[in-house]
Every structure is written in C-alpha cells, then in structure tokens.
Amino acid sequence: MPFLSATLDRVKPSPTIAVSTKARELKAAGHDIIGLGAGEPDFDTPQNIKDAGIAAIAAGKTKYTAPDGIPELKDAICAKFKRDNNLDYAPSQVSVATGGKQILYNALMATLNPRDEVIIPAPYWVSYPDMVLLAGGEPVIVEASLDTSFKITADQLEAAITPKTKWFIFNSPSNPTGAGYTWGELKALTDVLMRHPQVWVMTDDMYEHLVYGGFEFCTPAQIEPGLYDRTLTCNGVSKAYAMTGWRIGYAAGPEPLIAAMRKVQSQSTSNPCSVSQWAAVEALNGPQDYIATNNEVFKRRRDMVVDMLNQADGVTCPMPDGAFYVYPSIAGCMGKTSPGGNVIKDDEAFATALLEEKGVAVVFGSAFGLSPNFRVSYATSDDALSDACTRIQDFCASLQ
Numbered sequence: 564m565p566f567l568s569a570t571l572d573r574v575k576p577s578p579t580i581a582v583s584t585k586a587r588e589l590k591a592a593g594h595d596i597i598g599l600g601a602g603e604p605d606f607d608t609p610q611n612i613k614d615a616g617i618a619a620i621a622a623g624k625t626k627y628t629a630p631d632g633i634p635e636l637k638d639a640i641c642a643k644f645k646r647d648n649n650l651d652y653a654p655s656q657v658s659v660a661t662g663g664k665q666i667l668y669n670a671l672m673a674t675l676n677p678r679d680e681v682i683i684p685a686p687y688w689v690s691y692p693d694m695v696l697l698a699g700g701e702p703v704i705v706e707a708s709l710d711t712s713f714k715i716t717a718d719q720l721e722a723a724i725t726p727k728t729k730w731f732i733f734n735s736p737s738n739p740t741g742a743g744y745t746w747g748e749l750k751a752l753t754d755v756l757m758r759h760p761q762v763w764v765m766t767d768d769m770y771e772h773l774v775y776g777g778f779e780f781c782t783p784a785q786i787e788p789g790l791y792d793r794t795l796t797c798n799g800v801s802k803a804y805a806m807t808g809w810r811i812g813y814a815a816g817p818e819p820l821i822a823a824m825r826k827v828q829s830q831s832t833s834n835p836c837s838v839s840q841w842a843a844v845e846a847l848n849g850p851q852d853y854i855a856t857n858n859e860v861f862k863r864r865r866d867m868v869v870d871m872l873n874q875a876d877g878v879t880c881p882m883p884d885g886a887f888y889v890y891p892s893i894a895g896c897m898g899k900t901s902p903g904g905n906v907i908k909d910d911e912a913f914a915t916a917l918l919e920e921k922g923v924a925v926v927f928g929s930a931f932g933l934s935p936n937f938r939v940s941y942a943t944s945d946d947a948l949s950d951a952c953t954r955i956q957d958f959c960a961s962l963q
C-alpha cells in the first residue's frame with residue numbers, strides 16, 4: 564500500500580515558491596542575486612493596522628473565533644462590498660479564511676465532485692489548476708494570447724463550457740499578467756454565463772485596488788446582477804494592505820455555499836487567526852489613503868520596467884492595467900544560445916540561464932500556462948528593478 568495519497572501525484576509544488584527559495588539559497592551562498600519572483604508588496608503593513616493587531620493581543624482577543632470569522636470583520640466586509648462594488652451582502656453570506664488561498668480552496672473542496680470541470684483562463688495564477696485537482700475536479704484551460712492582451716474572449720468561454728462545467732474562475736487584474744478586463748469585456752463574458760445556468764463564477768479580486776492609469780476595476784456580480792446567486796466574490800487584505808503574512812482572505816456568496824465552506828474550514832484550520840482578523844477590521848474600516856500613495860510607486864515602477872524590457876532584444880512586454888507583475892513574451896529569444904552555453908529551448912531554460920548567468924530570478928511562463936514568457940514582479944525597489952532590467956537587456960543582447 565503506497566504511503567502517500569494518489570491525489571498528491573496529480574499536483575505539483577508551487578513553482579513561484581520554488582523560484583523564491585532558489586534565489587534565497589543562492590543569495591545566502593554569497594551570489595549577487597536580484598529576486599523578481601515575489602508575490603507580495605515590498606511595503607510594510609500600515610501602522611494603524613499593526614496597532615489594531617497589537618491592541619487585540621493586549622485585550623486578550625487570542626482565543627478561537629467563529630469558524631469563518633468574527634462578526635465585526637464580517638460587518639466590515641459587507642461595508643466594503645457596498646462601498647467599493649455596490650454589492651449587498653449580509654454577514655451570513657460572508658466567509659473569512661486563512662488567506663485568499665484558503666477561501667478559494669474551501670470553495671473548491673466544498674463543491675467539486677469527481678470529473679466536475681473548472682474553466683481557468685491562462686495565463687493563470689499557479690495555484691488554480693492544482694487546487695482543482697486536489698479537490699478531485701478537472702481543470703479546463705482556456706488560453707488567452709498576447710494579441711488580446713492576455714484576456715479570453717466570449718467565444719472562447721462559450722466553446723469551453725460543457726454540461727460538466729461547475730465553475731469559471733475569473734481573475735482581474737491578473738496574476739501573472741496584470742491584465743484587467745474592462746466593463747465591456749467582462750460584460751461579454753457574463754452574457755455567455757447567463758446562457759449556462761449550471762456554471763458558477765469564482766471571481767478572484769485580490770488585486771482590485773492595485774490598478775493604474777485610470778483603469779476601472781469591476782467584478783462579475785456587479786456587472787450582471789443575474790449572476791449574483793451563483794457568484795462567489797473572493798478578495799483579501801494581503802495585497803492592497805501589504806498584509807500577506809497575516810493570512811486573511813474573504814468571500815461573499817449564496818448562504819448554502821458559505822455554509823458548506825464553513826464546514827470544510829471547521830475541520831481544517833478551525834478559524835483564521837483571531838489577532839489577524841482584528842487587524843483586518845482596521846484595514847477595511849480605517850483610512851484607505853495609503854493605497855493611492857503605494858499605487859503611485861507601483862505605477863512608476865511598472866512604467867520603467869515595461870520600457871526597459873521592451874528595449875531588450877527578442878522581448879515584447881505589454882503594458883498591464885494592474886497588480887504588480889508584467890508578463891513579457893520572449894518568442895524572439897527562442898532557439899538561441901547564451902554565452903554560458905545554455906540553449907534557450909523554452910522559457911524555463913531562459914529563466915534558468917538568466918539566474919545562473921546574470922543573477923536575476925524570474926518565474927518562467929510555463930508555470931502559468933502560457934509560453935514562451937516570464938513573469939516579473941515589480942514589488943521591489945526602483946534600484947533593484949533598474950539593475951535587473953539592465954541585466955536582462957545584457958543577457959538578451961548576448962544570446963546568439
């Protein structure tokens with residue numbers, strides 16, 4: 564009898580965590596490494612939020628809580644959905660979990676039966692397909708292309724839907740491309756979904772607040788009220804409030820689904836960290852002005868990185884609308900050889916050679932389901948970004 568679960572054979576470890584780990588190891592061994600793999604803001608958690616966490620500890624709010632969140636946080640989440648998305652949810656329709664990741668995981672575990680299909684546009688956040696597989700479902704990948712700025716079309720969505728489709732996972736602005744769907748583009752997708760009442764929408768709005776240059780965020784239930792009863796609107800405090808380590812994510816949707824997710828959570832982590840929940844109350848209810856301040860920094864970095872990468876031989880880098888990633892194509896580098904003798908046969912070979920020969924850690928595109936590309940996270944200092952992009956330019960120029 565094998566010791567390890569057969570389900571585990573279906574999934575792979577997170578490649579983004581693997582890249583960050585390798586970069587850290589090389590750095591610790593004394594190499595000059597610039598890591599562009601991080602999926603978290605380099606800003607500190609705002610002081611008012613930290614203070615709320617400290618106050619919660621001092622007040623003894625350090626015990627188990629309700630499995631899917633304290634009432635005060637659920638109220639703050641309902642207020643946030645009304646304020647930002649014009650969506651009405653009652654606290655009984657809200658679930659809080661240990662990060663956005665656990666919210667998505669709970670929802671998939673609570674709903675997927677063997678061979679249920681889940682439509683995932685590519686490039687996708689690395690965890691979606693593996694979470695679907697862990698929950699026993701079948702990921703159905705729909706590839707977007709550079710020509711459509713990494714966004715899928717209504718025709719593509721229509722073609723991917725079958726009687727077995729249970730969920731459509733939607734992420735805008737996207738990790739890894741930063742692409743954001745406009746109101747019109749998203750309406751075209753929700754029109755398709757209105758024709759298929761068996762399909763539910765899991766929208767991952769984690770990067771809602773990180774948008775630049777006038778881009779206006781929108782979310783499916785807001786655009787198409789007809790989808791309200793089959794949409795799980797997922798979000799979290801990790802990215803907008805620089806709270807990745809606090810591990811708080813949340814979602815709102817129909818009560819029976821929320822109750823099923825509560826059941827999963829009550830038998831896994833019991834509840835999200837009590838102290839973090841109080842910090843998240845402050846994040847959502849407190850001042851929001853530093854989001855705009857941080858976004859000015861992110862926008863400046865985005866513009867610099869896109870400009871510098873487009874100057875690299877063989878690289879085409881579209882301008883994203885949000886998040887803190889760019890996802891350049893390296894089609895023009897394929898088949899070439901680096902000075903170190905590495906043949907660039909795919910984007911993994913490109914990323915490996917770039918790390919070994921120039922000390923720049925990026926995540927290769929095949930990890931996100933669309934190649935040949937790589938992902939740069941610009942959530943790091945301007946100096947590090949400028950240095951890294953210069954090294955990428957040198958590396959690309961040296962390819963023969």
Ligand SMILES: Cc1ncc(COP(=O)(O)O)c(C=O)c1O
Pocket residue numbers: 602661662663664665688734737738767769799800801807810811812
């Ligand atoms: C698209 C997307 N969804 C969800 C998450 C998970 O967020 P959290 O750190 O709150 O679990 C991430 C984090 O990288 C993400 O990029």
